[in-house]
Amino acid sequence: MSTCQLKRKHHPINVLFLLATLLSLVFGVQAEEKIHKSHAITIHGDPKYPADFTHFDFVNPDAPKGGTLRLASISSSGFDSLNPFIVKGIAASGMTALYNNYFYDTLLYHSEDEPFTMYGLLAEQMEWPENRAWIIFHLRKNIHFHDGPPLTAEDVVFSFNLLQKEGHPIYKTYYANVEQVEALDKWRVKFTFTPGDNRELAMIIGQFAVLPKHYWSQHTFNKTSLTPPIGSGPYTISHVDAGRSITYKRDPNYWGKDLPVNRGKYNFDTIRYDYYRDPTVAIEALKAGEYDFRLENSAKNWATQYQGKLFTRQAMVKKTLPDLSRAGLQGFVYNIRRPIFADSKVRQALSYAYDFEWANKNLFYNSYERTDSFFENSEMASSGLPSPEEVKILEPFKDQLPKALFTQPFELPKTDGSGNNRQQLRQALRLLKEAGYTLKEGKLVNQKTNKPFTFEILLAQPEMERVVLPFQESLKKLGIDMTIRQVDAQQYVKRVQSFNFDMIIGGFGQSQSPGNEQRDFWHSSQADIQGSRNYIGIKNPVVDQLIDKIISASSRETLINYCRALDRVLLWNHYVIPQYHINQHRMVYWNKFGQPKIAPKYSFTLDTWWEDPQKAEKIKSLRKKAN
Template sequence: MGQQSMLPRRGFLTLGAAATTAALLPGRAFAASPTDVKLHGLSAFGDLKYKPDFTHFDYVNVDAPQGGTFNFLPRNWGSNQTPLTFNTLNSFVPKGDSPQRMEMCFDSLMVRAFDEPDAVYGLIADSVTISDDRNGFTFSLRPQARFHDGTPLTAEDAAFTFKLLKDKGHPDYSLPLTHLNDAIAIDAHTLKLAFSGKQTTRTILNVVAFPILSKAFYTANPFDSSQMNPPLGSSAYKVGRWSAGGWIEYERVADYWGNDLPVNRGQNNFQRIRVEFYQDRNVAFEAFKKGEILYKEEFVSRVWATGYDFPAFIAGKVVKREFPAETMPSMQATAVNQRREQFRDPRVRQAIGLCFDFEWTRRNFFYGSYERSQSCFEQSDFRAEGVPSPQELALLEPLRGQIPAEAFGEAVTQDVSNGSGRDRHLLGKAAKLLTDAGWKRSGNFVVNDKGGRLSAEFLVDDEVFEQVYSPWVENMKAVGIDASIRLVDAAQYQLRQNSFDYDLISVAARLPATPTRDDLETFFHSRTATLSGTRNLPGTSSPAIDALVDAAGAAKDRESLTIAMRALDRVLRARRDWIPSWFLANHRSAYWDMFGFPGRKPDFDFPVEALWWVDKDKAARIGKA
């Protein structure tokens, strides 16, 4: 249960990295990449898979037919996007609610390869040159690059974009640009990005995947959340028809300038992509059953187990299929807001976690389909196991006294209940933790020394979470916490999340396979604890955590990165800023049987809307031609 919220797709929406041209030296880290040489691609560690003369990515079908409409419910989003509504067409600013997949309208300097953990290849830029001090990156832009109105996309537009995003952009963009000193248009087709030296070596992999905006458009139009004028883009799609808050269509650009580039071949096959917005999952499912929605991922276990008995499914017109999840660190967890005094004691946060009976919830709500999450980096090598290795201890020992002692022992795991829904042992343990933290029982509630109740309210935007969290709330009440659930509409939910106005709030998210410091900062670093729009939902503010984030960001090879990430995971789990909940090993996909797709799913993303196509014969068989 729970859809994926993500950092901006590095290419441009999902969390990842970006690109350019001549292969890196074999087996050498990005920090050791040759300088003053035009490169066709960049990778954080080691070789690039694709050579300078590659013609397409291996995971696409270059012969895929083009045309048709793909009407779907996206599974993920980033920046200020939301799956429930929209009131702006500007996806790049902190405020407002923008529609999912606006990123499809904008090209970037480089794009990710979905079958490599950290590689990027040139799109607008056909090459990049790294300066001797590794703080400057000079991009050669393709002269054929064009905006949708036919005007050239130039280095001046790119320089304008990076300065604008640094100054006024959503934190997903502004944070990685913190140490950008200047963006300079040397000439119409040459761009230089100059950094201060305080950036990490992998920062550039995020930055090159940012959307390039039109200077002319955003000079004539405000760069804020009031913008409902479709922005001028440059990519394979542009905004077509739309109804604010209801639906939006993206139309394929017939004369898209980059259609035949190696990074684009076999992709963007649908003539029209339509995104629907529903605030009620049941209504969305009814639309899918009628064929008004053609593809969706199922996040409600009950529906996946019992809901697929409608006529179109029985007739074989609708398919249920599980696709393997990406090999990327994922988290689904509840943040306990430490900006509020009553949650600053980790014993209180631990007590709240003990009240969640996952085993009962799994059996009664999830039909046995979910596994218990333990880590913020689930489904990856970054999840800590057992006791710290000597290499991890080398990072942890200097922080002794600043981090919980538990971080030096077995990796913290969530207690396993007896599955009764009211495990007396675990609730007794929670009650003792509250007593130890200074909360005393007074009638039905625990109070502090001033008589104030310990209250805890879940903020949710979907009725399904009311059902799932209600038993959790009842257990919290049993140990004396004045617990409740507040269901709000999409706009209020987004506003309260951005302003950190909640007690408890849940999130599902993925990090890149090779996280940068910028990716980690938005979730865990002190500098984001008070920065609106970030994903530091618990308000984590710890110099020790900052040091571990910096260590991960500075890693020069994958082994060092893994060690630093595992050390960070140990401390996060011991602090209990987040209460891990659950995860699925696969994508539960349901779709009308009218599509073709490549035989091999890439390991590091699942952009169905970019890689699939309409199979006319299949569509005709089910009456969707």
Template sequence: MGRQPTMALSRRDVLALGAAATAAALLPGRAFAATPTGVKLHGLSAFGDLKYKPDFTHFGYVNPDAPKGGQMNFAPPNATLNQSFLTFNTLNSLVLKGDSPPRTELCFDSLMTSALDEPDAVYGLLAETVTLSPDRNGFRFNLRPQARFHDGSPLTAADVAFALKLYKEAGHPNLSQPLRFMTDAIAPDPVTLDLTFNGEQSAQNILSVVAMPIVSKAFYTANQFDASTMTPPLSSGPYRLGRVVAGQSVEYDRVADYWGRDLAVNRGLNNFDRIRIDFYLDRQAAFEAFKKGDTHFREEFTSRVWATGYDFPALKDGRVVKREFPGEKTPDMQSVALNQRRPQFRDVRVRLAIANCFDFEWTRRALFFGSYERSQSNFERSDYKAEGLPSPEELALLEPFRAELPPETFGEPVMQPVSDGSGRDRKLLGKASTLLAEAGWKRTGDFVVNEKGERLRVEMLAEDDGIVRLLTKWSENMKAIGIDASIRQVDSTQYEQRQSDFDFDFNLLHWSIGATPTADGLEMLYDSRMAKTPGQRNYPGTESKAIDALIVAAGKAKTRTELVTALRALDRVLRARLDWIPTYYLANHRVAYWDMFGFPEQKPDFGFPVETLWWVDKGKAAKIGKG
């Protein structure tokens, strides 16, 4: 989940049915069908071979000889779990309660870790090897005996088993939901962990589980797990929490004697001695801090600022660099949810009418300075975006649900309307008015009302002045066709709480589900069960047997071709139902940084973690007075 910017809505990244379902899905027990069982493996990949062999020394996208040292004052562009960009009141990021600071994950190790130049590969971190059981529902991990917590105590299989069971019972929903298929976690000895699953899990489910942070059994036996607390939990990763000023700043200090510093998966990473994050409630104040050099790296999400604001002395004299880096080769979702738990939004004609009030062409010109492209899908920038007529393979997944699905599902994928760019396209607004009338909303004076005389109200939720600017024209167009539209700006804490409790009419979300979407990630956004699960991202309240079946089909895919087929079919359904209204996307990262860093020029395709991948170049830093 990414940052919620002024002009590129991005929040809390981060960063996974009936007779027809049985027909659509592969049979259970086929996870990692191409992966041998009974053999110790150094990594796992959902499809195909691993890029890196057992004796690899470092990932190809790092500088293995990157120097250690220095400090990066960092403005995080994304976050995960309960993390907030604007403030924090807890250091516990593992539960739903409270707001924690971004990057607490740097303090924890996991069983395995991702390779950012492969779409679905993980390699051993705490685990030296993993072995699949013959039925592919069991995984035996051999842990590295040298693994240690920061207090010097050993990190053992008992800690891992404890952590996973704890998350399943009481963890943040993003942790607990993937673990619902886990039937047991057993530690026969300090370096052996056995995980078993019930056979209903997706082929990619284990990729979510092995990436979870591992906590200390001793610590959370003595301390309450779900407490909102400023006491840092005992951790084991490359960084530990340093100086903390509640709600204002947090520092992560590199652990010089980190037990895993020489592992192949860590070599060339985690180079800064200290990473500091400052929190600003006001976006302009955050930008001023960057201009002064109090912040060293910033990703710019406000088109107006990117186009006109970078004219300060440090940029003109070369001390600050402004440039773009390629975006990730991962699906991009930037959409609006209309909360169908509220009856006025259950009719797709109402949702379509509201979508017709969004004038992207005007917004692109007037607010985006010509940047951004129109989103048509929740899988933009990927092969999962549906194109043309459904293939025979897609139709095989869709046909069992023809009676449930809109007819448009079976033709060319639904496209969002193109306006005349005037800001008030009469043709589109006329169509919107007709749709409302067809849905039973009649114009009476300034407003449309239903048969009970109730107005059609839409409260648009925002937590940022820039988002208010973005929504203003959309709101005005809704008012023009008789919708009682308003914008409600709230503080960060209230915004998060209302999102978690599904207490809104209209909400924006920017989300990345990874290059190889897992069933767990898809379920968080689209599965029927998640419509009633607080803290999940099924903001529209979608409940659809067809969508649930397609998620299962995606999860059971044993080849990338099967995954692409299932997700293209899912895309057709989402676009026809208009559960989410796609808005826009940006192809590149727009960043500015003080010219004090070294980094590999070739960015990895599936991530951009500058805080762990870059390093301080002492010569550059000294030249600009940052040495």
């Protein structure tokens, strides 16, 4: 009997065990290391457009290039910076800090007709494991910056580290779970994430602007500057008139002009932003032909300003488009770092002094709907009583939540619109008394300190004063003295970023797929970081845990339930007094444009429009006759 035969005879169990172990390891590794490679990545499900798609449905792929698009920006102090990535200064319009834009390109592009799908822009392909613990971006090899040098993985790594170290605090928050970034070679860059479920992170890591290392290594990044920097996007900066205007010129040598994500977009040769201090002046400038297009956010202006011969002769167009994007929430925002607003009963009481129904009737031409969710106009918005799924999520926190959250639908105070809101004010006084306040000689005072209830609302937009004045009058009836402080945009930004305010009118925009940005809005870790968007100063452990659940949601259904649960907790803590919203884009423009047949479902952008030569010539002729 041979030695081999002896071994097989005396150790049959060991051989079988070894074979089973090897098979287990092989199949285990294969399951663990299942790698996805694709031109696109989506939060849930599959991308709409295949790898060989030629253009998005919401563009005209044969749109002509040429012409000028002139736009207006409203700001009492103009702009003082071309660096949108830092806290300091006010960046010029057209320069944006997070998503792809005129001047800078990003690794990925967010499709505007899908809830949340990202397609390759700088990256031609992505690869990631099933658990999304990391992602590798394969860069296109023909990318170059405006001044000629190629864009490589080294620039991606440099940009990410620079933004984390010296950029706006939002970058540290948004990308808090990035553990490592490394250039694998000249054209591949890998991002590794901290352990935990965060499906969105592999997608949003593709949203930051990639900056040129060769430029910023020689320039100071963390200060304002009006010197045009270097980018890689479809436009360059051709002219800057400090604080007054900025002009972009389409780059005919733009490396990405023929990409599927760009085809049919960026059609104007020139895009110019002119700055106006006052909206009324800006409207007159529009009608005088000083610029071409305006999105109107004032119900009064929409109802009264756009009529006459220019519109009857169709020289100018007044038009609405459905807005299917998340409305988020706009409202009176408390700074609960202030002791006066630390008690939720006080915050709830003041909400009874805001008469939306009267304001909608007398100020807004009944054009708005009351906002009653932080995820307004979306399936994420809570309503009625909590569903069984929401109860299951919130039950572990029952002792830390208002009892009414589980037993009553959240409802905002409502009036008959007559202006007689005595019933609501009586309810407000009842809550204020429960919170330790009493009326003395017509003034509301704290029973312990005997200090009167006074606070300031900070405004930067003069037109918002008419929204605030009726609220101020109602508060007077409660014995509360609210002063209105108007400041210029620059001072407003500085005070808000340093949380130096009692109350502001603020907004919290939401995406189609809420995720990591919720940290910046509500998480305790951001409450004391100047420049964060936790304006309110929320430090609530329940909110923190729900944010973590949203970020780690494994399915769309789970995400919806966690968002609704978070919505309820935010609403029942009365952190804001919600105002109003509209589910339409209201636009006014000179009739010189061509437009795609299909509008993007989840956003509005002029990037897909173009100048129609025949229409433009007709408008030019009409303007000459008018002059």
